[in-house]
């Protein structure tokens with residue numbers, strides 16, 4: 258079969274620019290998609306940064322203005338790996354220019370911003386996806402398989418948390434490179450749109466829609482020096498966020514995220530409790546899925562730890578031999594492989610912009626609930 262080429266234009270060369278570039282380079286060798294990905298151009302505001310990144314990762318050319326990148330006729334896919342405040346403008350322009358669009362999470366800074374992005378890609382009819390990469394960790398994909406097979410029976414509880422500790426110091430400034438996450442104007446919100454967005458995306462994919470939420474948030478350090486403005490400014494992001502939720506299927510949930518959990522760097526955990534069994538997953542041990550099945554014979558019944566490395570486990574047949582595990586970066590490679598397969602088969606890769614909008618409706622409801630100290634119904638919209 259003749260191979261096609263797909264020319265990628267990446268915007269942003271920070272943390273996610275690196276994970277995506279690695280995925281673009283590895284997907285061909287391990288997944289043999291029908292497309293050859295060509296790293297056509299990378300865009301950063303600094304020409305030096307763009308050139309250095311291009312040299313490291315093998316991009317053919319550089320741009321210093323994303324508008325110039327979007328205008329280029331030799332780019333098929335615009336990949337957005339920049340801070341949240343830039344997502345909507347770039348994605349909408351890219352869609353209008355007829356480009357496929359891949360965008361980092363959260364899709365927009367609010368559901369209203371995300372809805373405009375959904376409208377743009379759907380009006381243009383361009384393939385689109387959002388990088389909620391944790392779905393593509395093989396153990397999480399296996400959890401999805403078990404839930405869909407009905408192994409857990411009726412679901413009663415969903416429990417997720419995402420804990421970090423990197424903003425505890427009051428001396429840490431806000432704004433600018435590396436610290437834009439503390440600036441609400443750029444990030445949209447704090448841990449709700451950043452960390453909880455991941456938890457909510459995985460939760461709704463595994464357990465269906467969230468109907469209503471009751472939340473509390475806190476900003477522990479109320480003022481920080483702003484590196485761009487050059488003055489001490491109020492901090493308006495949520496440093497910590499916790500909420501109760503009721504799913505459409507009647508199950509109850511607790512979600513928690515913070516950047517003030519001393520000792521935790523990126524502890525994303527989830528657990529589902531059903532009538533017949535439970536499953537649990539932990540990002541620090543991401544290649545394992547813990548399973549409990551109450552139907553096992555009594556004397557050997559207990560939690561099992563599945564080392565998700567067999568060739569019949571999701572994606573693992575593409576990697577090494579059974580028993581050898583893979584890591585974080587592979588989740589991005591898997592998502593790109595699925596995207597390219599979707600282009601071949603015409604099946605929309607999930608999460609699409611429309612599906613990711615659902616998460617933004619939940620994060621909006623969480624922030625509103627915390628502000629008003631009330632239960633809030635999640636707005637409809639999204640897939």
Ligand SMILES: NC(=O)c1ccc[n+]([C@@H]2O[C@H](COP(=O)([O-])OP(=O)(O)OC[C@H]3O[C@@H](n4cnc5c(N)ncnc54)[C@H](O)[C@@H]3O)[C@@H](O)[C@H]2O)c1
Pocket residue numbers: 268269270271272273274300301302323338339340341343361362363388389390434435451
């Ligand atoms: N999927 C995940 O697990 C995950 C993890 C981290 C970050 N993210 C998301 O990825 C996005 C980027 O986060 P990051 O951690 O890579 O940030 P980062 O600060 O490491 O990198 C951002 C990059 O964008 C560049 N940039 C900023 N404005 C630009 C502009 N106008 N034009 C061109 N380049 C510009 C910066 O110079 C920098 O290179 C955010 O939306 C974030 O929420 C997702």
